[in-house]
Amino acid sequence: MAEATLPGPHTQPRARARRRNLRLWLSAAWLLLVALAAILAPLIAPHDPLAQDLLLERLPPMGLSGAEPGYLLGTDSLGRDVLSRLIYGARIALTVALVAASAACLAGSALGLLAGYFGGWVDRIVSRLVDVWMAFPPVLFSILLVAVLGTGLTSVILAIAIIDWTRFARVVRAETLVQSRMDYVHSARIGGASRLAILAGEVLPNVLPTIVALLALEMGVAVIVEAILSFVNLSISSDSPTWGGMIAEGRASIHFSWWVLAAPLVVLFLTVLAFSQLGEGLKARFDPLMR
Amino acid sequence: MSRQPTPAAPTLQVEGLSVAVRGGPALLRAVSLTVQPGEVRALVGESGAGKSMIGKAVLGVLPRGIEQTAGSIRLQDTALETLRSAARRQTVAAVASLIPQDPLTALNPSRRIGGQITDRLVRRLGWGAGDAQRRALELLDRVSIRDPERVMAAYPHELSGGMRQRVLIAAAFAPRPSLIVADEPTTALDVTVQKQILTLIRELQAETGTAVLFVTHDMGVVAKISQTVTVLFDGKVMEEAPTAQLLARPSHPYTRALIAATPRYTHPHEPLRPVPDELVARLHQEVAQDDAGFR
Numbered sequence: 001m002a003e004a005t006l007p008g009p010h011t012q013p014r015a016r017a018r019r020r021n022l023r024l025w026l027s028a029a030w031l032l033l034v035a036l037a038a039i040l041a042p043l044i045a046p047h048d049p050l051a052q053d054l055l056l057e058r059l060p061p062m063g064l065s066g067a068e069p070g071y072l073l074g075t076d077s078l079g080r081d082v083l084s085r086l087i088y089g090a091r092i093a094l095t096v097a098l099v100a101a102s103a104a105c106l107a108g109s110a111l112g113l114l115a116g117y118f119g120g121w122v123d124r125i126v127s128r129l130v131d132v133w134m135a136f137p138p139v140l141f142s143i144l145l146v147a148v149l150g151t152g153l154t155s156v157i158l159a160i161a162i163i164d165w166t167r168f169a170r171v172v173r174a175e176t177l178v179q180s181r182m183d184y185v186h187s188a189r190i191g192g193a194s195r196l197a198i199l200a201g202e203v204l205p206n207v208l209p210t211i212v213a214l215l216a217l218e219m220g221v222a223v224i225v226e227a228i229l230s231f232v233n234l235s236i237s238s239d240s241p242t243w244g245g246m247i248a249e250g251r252a253s254i255h256f257s258w259w260v261l262a263a264p265l266v267v268l269f270l271t272v273l274a275f276s277q278l279g280e281g282l283k284a285r286f287d288p289l290m291r
Numbered sequence: 292m293s294r295q296p297t298p299a300a301p302t303l304q305v306e307g308l309s310v311a312v313r314g315g316p317a318l319l320r321a322v323s324l325t326v327q328p329g330e331v332r333a334l335v336g337e338s339g340a341g342k343s344m345i346g347k348a349v350l351g352v353l354p355r356g357i358e359q360t361a362g363s364i365r366l367q368d369t370a371l372e373t374l375r376s377a378a379r380r381q382t383v384a385a386v387a388s389l390i391p392q393d394p395l396t397a398l399n400p401s402r403r404i405g406g407q408i409t410d411r412l413v414r415r416l417g418w419g420a421g422d423a424q425r426r427a428l429e430l431l432d433r434v435s436i437r438d439p440e441r442v443m444a445a446y447p448h449e450l451s452g453g454m455r456q457r458v459l460i461a462a463a464f465a466p467r468p469s470l471i472v473a474d475e476p477t478t479a480l481d482v483t484v485q486k487q488i489l490t491l492i493r494e495l496q497a498e499t500g501t502a503v504l505f506v507t508h509d510m511g512v513v514a515k516i517s518q519t520v521t522v523l524f525d526g527k528v529m530e531e532a533p534t535a536q537l538l539a540r541p542s543h544p545y546t547r548a549l550i551a552a553t554p555r556y557t558h559p560h561e562p563l564r565p566v567p568d569e570l571v572a573r574l575h576q577e578v579a580q581d582d583a584g585f586r
Contacts, residue, residue, distance in 0.1 A: 119355055183397035184407075186352045187462075191411035192384025194377070205401040 024281030027274035034271055038090040045084040046070060049241045053079035058257040076246075076260045077253045085241040086267055092242050093271065095153065096226040097219040100160035105215045107161065108168025113207065115169070116176025117199050126169060133166045142225055146234045153236055156229055160222050168214055172207055179206045209286035216279030220272035227268055243268050300368045301325045302470045302502040303349065308362035310344050310353065310526075317582065318344050318357065319526040326470065331496060331503040333513040333534065335549065336523035337566070342506045343392075344526075346472040349504070351383050367469055384415040388463035390473040390492070394455035394480075398447035405443030408462045416466055430461035434491055453484040457491065464495050471496075473505045477512065489515060510553040514538055522546050525578045545574060
């Protein structure tokens with residue numbers, strides 16, 4: 001009988017792997033920076049983010065003529081330090097991203113797993129619910145929800161979780177459906193495993209990379225939704241700085257001081273991008289087929 | 292082990308088994324067959340004849356929406372339909388194994404090989420972790436996998452199709468089952484590997500004395516591996532006989548056509564002789580008339 005040996009590890013172009021790793025590390029580094037800024041805000045912010053000083057209004061960022069030392073990214077039309085406001089804004093952005101995305105992920109993934117695995121009436125109920133949910137335009141839905149729930153951090157988080165669980169439910173259901181028809185599920189069944197044990201021990205590990213990628217992506221979405229709600233002045237009370245609120249204020253004075261708009265936009269963009277890239281990178285790391 | 296059957300009790304006894312799509316067409320029509328301890332019974336028929344369905348019904352993994360509508364399945368004197376689902380699962384896990392058709396999807400891609408072999412031993416059959424580990428290594432070695440330790444720690448995608456099928460054979464034999472359902476275990480493999488896998492199953496079967504229900508569409512495989520044959524057409528048993536007798540003197544016209552349709556490697560330039568359409572049409576008609584008679 002011919003011998004059967006183990007071939008070497010999956011070969012793939014090294015350059016691609018390295019590029020993927022670079023992407024993963026860059027996005028992780030940026031998010032770590034934002035997280036550190038959020039946690040250490042009182043220690044590292046050069047100024048009080050709420051302190052107004054009309055003598056210092058609309059100072060341009062460093063390197064432009066008229067810049068004041070100590071105001072790295074300039075000031076807004078009320079003389080508040082843009083960098084300090086960005087740093088404090090990271091607190092709300094990250095809190096919303098973590099809590100809201102996790103809540104949406106837990107609810108949506110659980111329902112998606114159950115629907116995809118058990119099928120039948122469970123699947124019908126969940127799928128119809130998702131259909132109905134997705135018929136609402138999400139931005140209007142969130143504005144409506146916050147209007148009903150009242151403004152504040154908790155309502156923003158609740159609104160995002162209530163709206164975005166469908167993203168998880170839909171994708172996780174489809175993936176679970178595919179996995180639960182695989183022969184290894186039959187094998188586990190013949191081996192005597194109960195349905196719940198199969199769902200948790202055999203199917204979930206194969207759906208997990210998708211869930212992780214979605215979770216990271218959803219964190220980016222949550223940051224955007226929070227910014228949108230702040231932009232229409234429906235998020236947190238106006239005395240805690242948020243990126244969305246800064247964008248709204250910056251828009252008003254774009255002709256006099258573009259940096260007030262540009263700074264939060266760039267930070268928002270980088271953060272959302274980092275979350276989605278992190279998701280892709282993690283999915284690749286988690287998935288043994290892509291390793 | 293306490294599960295030694297009395298000599299008289301068949302390992303598997305299927306009687307009048309009917310399976311149908313819920314509210315739809317019948318897939319199996321009152322199929323009866325018996326597998327004695329140590330016997331290898333081949334189950335032949337064309338695609339769609341329902342041969343895999345029998346194995347799935349026995350193992351309790353009928354696809355969603357397909358149900359057993361009549362008949363009984365006895366595994367070592369235990370009537371499966373009298374058991375509640377958890378007890379049934381437990382019984383099947385203790386007695387029967389599957390060697391699946393497609394080795395590419397039959398192993399969980401995100402779990403290491405080792406756990407996929409030992410799980411059942413440890414969790415369902417109460418083996419110690421060390422014993423299960425040793426048993427898995429011993430069997431991987433037996434199915435000619437070099438470096439079994441490394442394979443135990445590997446993920447399925449690191450193995451070739453042939454190796455995965457060896458792993459699945461090892462996993463099937465590991466719990467010392469009384470019955471193995473081999474569901475076209477060589478169909479998804481290339482021809483050179485097919486022969487090795489077939490030899491391997493036959494050797495392990497002979498060593499362990501495990502009864503095997505061998506599902507195949509290949510009369511050549513039937514001749515090599517089985518002692519008895521059941522021929523299936525459209526969910527109905529056409530003929531049943533010891534293998535030698537059936538191949539030498541097939542009594543049913545469908546069996547004769549199946550045998551004639553098998554390409555002979557010794558005569559590579561012979562034209563293929565598929566089962567004649569008229570015969571297939573006539574048999575379908577007969578089956579339909581029988582169905583009508585039932586109602």
